[in-house]
Amino acid sequence: xxxxxxxxxxxxxxxxxxxxxxxxxxxxxxxxxxxxxxxxxxxxxxxxxxxxxxxxxxxxxxxxxxxxxxxxxxxxxxxxxxxxxxxxxxxxxxxxxxxxxxxxxxxxxxxxxxxxxxxxxxxxxxxxxxxxxxxxxxxxxxxxxxxxxxxxxxxxxxxxxxxxxxxxxxxxxxxxxxxxxxxxxxxxxxxxxxxxxxxxxxxxxxxxxxxxxxxxxxxxxxxxxxxxxxxxxxxxxxxxxxxxxxxxxxxxxxxxxxxxxxxxxxxxxxxxxxxxxxxxxxxxxxxxxxxxxxxxxxxxxxxxxxxxxxxxxxxxxxxxxxxxxxxxxxxxxxxxxxxxxxxxxxxxxxxxxxxxxxxxxxxxxxxxxxxxxxxxxxxxxxxxxxxxxxxxxxxxxxxxxxxxxxxxxxxxxxxxxxxxxxxxxxxxxxxxxxxxxxxxxxxxxxxxxxxxxxxx
Numbered sequence: 276x277x278x279x280x281x282x283x284x285x286x287x288x289x290x291x292x293x294x295x296x297x298x299x300x301x302x303x304x305x306x307x308x309x310x311x312x313x314x315x316x317x318x319x320x321x322x323x324x325x326x327x328x329x330x331x332x333x334x335x336x337x338x339x340x341x342x343x344x345x346x347x348x349x350x351x352x353x354x355x356x357x358x359x360x361x362x363x364x365x366x367x368x369x370x371x372x373x374x375x376x377x378x379x380x381x382x383x384x385x386x387x388x389x390x391x392x393x394x395x396x397x398x399x400x401x402x403x404x405x406x407x408x409x410x411x412x413x414x415x416x417x418x419x420x421x422x423x424x425x426x427x428x429x430x431x432x433x434x435x436x437x438x439x440x441x442x443x444x445x446x447x448x449x450x451x452x453x454x455x456x457x458x459x460x461x462x463x464x465x466x467x468x469x470x471x472x473x474x475x476x477x478x479x480x481x482x483x484x485x486x487x488x489x490x491x492x493x494x495x496x497x498x499x500x501x502x503x504x505x506x507x508x509x510x511x512x513x514x515x516x517x518x519x520x521x522x523x524x525x526x527x528x529x530x531x532x533x534x535x536x537x538x539x540x541x542x543x544x545x546x547x548x549x550x551x552x553x554x555x556x557x558x559x560x561x562x563x564x565x566x567x568x569x570x571x572x573x574x575x576x577x578x579x580x581x582x583x584x585x586x587x588x589x590x591x592x593x594x595x596x597x598x599x600x601x602x603x604x605x606x607x608x609x610x611x612x613x614x615x616x617x618x619x620x621x622x623x624x625x626x627x628x629x630x631x632x633x634x635x636x637x638x639x640x641x642x643x644x645x646x647x648x649x650x651x652x653x654x655x656x657x658x659x660x661x662x663x664x665x666x667x668x669x670x671x672x673x674x675x676x677x678x679x680x681x682x683x684x685x686x687x688x689x690x691x692x693x694x695x696x697x698x699x700x701x702x703x704x705x706x707x708x709x710x711x712x713x714x715x716x717x718x719x720x721x722x723x724x725x726x727x728x729x730x731x
Contacts, residue, residue, distance in 0.1 A: 313400025316390050316408050325386050325415060326487040326540070328549035328606030329422065329674055335359055335375055336426075340676035341692045341705075342561040342667065346588040350696060361694055361703045362711045365718050374717030376426055380419045381445065387416040388448040403477075410477035411489035413470045418497050418547075418607075420444070420467050421504075422674075426714050427730065428460045430681050431505035436461035440728060454724050464505060471498050483523060486548040486607075487540045492522030493547035496608035503616050504678055512620035515613040522546050524610045528640045529570040537595075537602040549607035555592040555672045559584050565668060568643040574598045592672050606673045611637050615666045622659040630658050634665060641669070663688075681712050 310316055329336050337343055338360040345360050352358050355375055358366045366375045373379070390412035394405050420442075428441035441463040443455045458466075475494045482490035496518035503511035526544045527534065534542055539550040553575070562584040565572050572582060577596040580589040594601035618633035635649045652658050666679065683689045684707060692705040705711060710731045721727055 310389065310393055311398055313394070313397045313404055313408070316394050316397055317404075319386070319390060320408065320411055320415070320488065321485075322386065325383050326548070326550065328551040328604075329376065329379055330551070334551040334555075334604070334606065334672060334674055336674040336677055337555050337672045339680075340672075341680060341689075342555075342557055342671055342676055344556045344558045344587055345694070346556070346697055348694070348696065348702070350702065362705055362709075364711075364715045368718055370719055370722055372719065374719045376714065377423070377442075377717050377720060380423050383419045384416050384445060385448050385450070387412040387419070388446060391416070391446070392448055406477040407479060410474035410494075413474040414478065414489040414494050414497065414547075417467045417470045417474075417501075418549075420463060421497065421501050424460060424463045424467070425504055425678050425681065427716060428463065429713055430685050431460055431464060432685075433506075436464065440730070443727075454727075457727060464501065467501055468498065471501070480521070481523065482547075483541075485540050486524075486542070486545040487550075489547070490522070492518045492520075492524070493608065495521060496546045496613055499613060499616050500608060503620070504682060506682070508620040508623050512617050515616040515620075518546055518608070518613050519610065522610070526610045526614075526637070526640045529574055530640070530644045533574075533598060534600050537600050539603050539605050539607075542605070544610045545605055545607065546609055546613070547607045548605055550603040551606050551674070553592060553594045553602060553604040553672060556588055557590065557592055557671070559587060561667070561671070562590055564664065566642070568646045569641060569668070570643055571641055571668060575601060604673055606675075611640075611669050612675075615662065615669060618662045619659065619666070622655060622662050625655050627653065627655065627658050630662060634658075634662055637665060637669060684708060684712055 310319060328334060335356060338345075338356050339362065343360070345357065348357055348360065352361050352363065355366050359375065373382075390408055394408050394412075397405065424441045429435070429439040432439070437459055439460040440457045441460045442457055444458050444463065444466055445455065471494050474489070475491055478489050478491045478494055480491055482488045482493060495514045499511050499513075499515035499518055502508075502514060524544055524546050527542065536542070539545055539548040542548075557576070562572075562576070574597060575592060575594045576582075576590050577593040578584075578590040580586045582590065584590060594604075614633045614637050618630045618637075621627070621629035621633065631649070631651065638650065639647060650658075650661050652661070663683070667676065670676070680689055680692075687707065689707055691707065693701045694703045696702050713730050716727060716729050721729060
């Protein structure tokens with residue numbers, strides 16, 4: 276880890292000297308100049324720059340969600356997180372600043388590209404070891420491109436995906452190269468899926484010692500997520516089941532023993548880990564949607580109003596204060612996410628037996644055992660709505676809520692989302708089917724790439 280951190284510092288210094296060459300992909304220069312052995316590349320994949328999720332301090336993507344409140348927001352909004360929270364067209368106009376989301380994703384992509392372009396020439400190590408590291412890099416890069424296409428491209432629609440623009444697909448770690456044009460959403464999805472399928476044969480069978488690293492189950496879980504957000508529920512369910520089949524990960528039962536460590540990398544429910552600090556201010560409506568015997572409330576949320584949910588900002592999603600083992604939220608994949616994917620896909624195909632079974636397997640680990648009653652219904656819409664509610668409770672501040680809002684918006688399941696000032700006055704609204712459900716290309720990117728087309 277120390278060696279990898281040292282390399283990152285050296286690359287950062289190099290990047291600062293030649294900052295004008297990066298065309299605002301916000302990436303570091305050719306890592307292969309400093310990486311020579313297979314062991315070096317192995318350490319490179321342990322670097323903190325890739326094991327953390329997006330904006331690890333406060334997971335900025337959460338600020339886009341309808342479950343987050345910002346009681347004392349400045350008016351007009353000025354700071355980056357305030358502009359994100361109000362769905363501004365641009366989150367910064369500082370041309371010297373790294374653009375939120377875009378810059379961080381491409382920095383991580385450059386990190387993985389460094390392995391892909393350099394590992395074959397590394398000294399030492401076996402062919403099998405090199406192929407494994409290359410497969411891990413393909414997996415990590417695919418996850419970053421998944422986020423990019425679901426932030427800056429329209430939601431996948433088979434009728435328009437071949438025309439809708441996504442983002443540039445960069446395969447080099449040479450920041451002096453010209454940034455390629457935006458490819459289509461269809462092309463990006465194919466590339467992500469092809470890379471994940473290519474990686475699977477060479478990935479390890481088990482990553483239990485360090486769940487930040489790749490495994491076959493990790494690749495299947497990312498495939499499940501990709502298909503799920505593309506609306507391909509058949510393949511999403513299939514790959515989620517494969518992820519559970521190939522993994523020895525198990526859910527943490529909130530009725531039982533909680534892990535002693537706060538490290539996501541060794542938590543038993545993690546399939547492919549990415550850690551962010553768990554800290555958000557939920558809306559009162561979201562807090563009031565929990566049942567009284569839901570153990571997540573008092574294990575993950577700190578309240579100054581006795582959990583009465585009467586005062587905005589009085590209750591915070593802050594696991595570090597109440598259950599330190601959960602200090603970090605996992606923005607990667609988990610057993611519970613896979614089970615909820617299977618449950619939702621099954622509900623959508625009217626396989627209510629499977630949907631209720633998977634839903635129950637999640638809920639029984641989250642509700643007080645003495646008062647737990649499984650949810651039962653023979654109505655497809657009721658079951659689907661319960662799965663959606665459980666998903667919002669189980670994965671609230673992992674960066675996925677915004678992506679869920681996008682797909683639910685397409686199905687007319689999202690109403691108007693309002694933002695309020697301290698007095699309860701509406702300061703801005705996100706209307707159903709608004710263009711703001713797709714982020715604008717950052718102004719920094721367009722300045723250095725004037726030919727790149729902006730989103731509506």
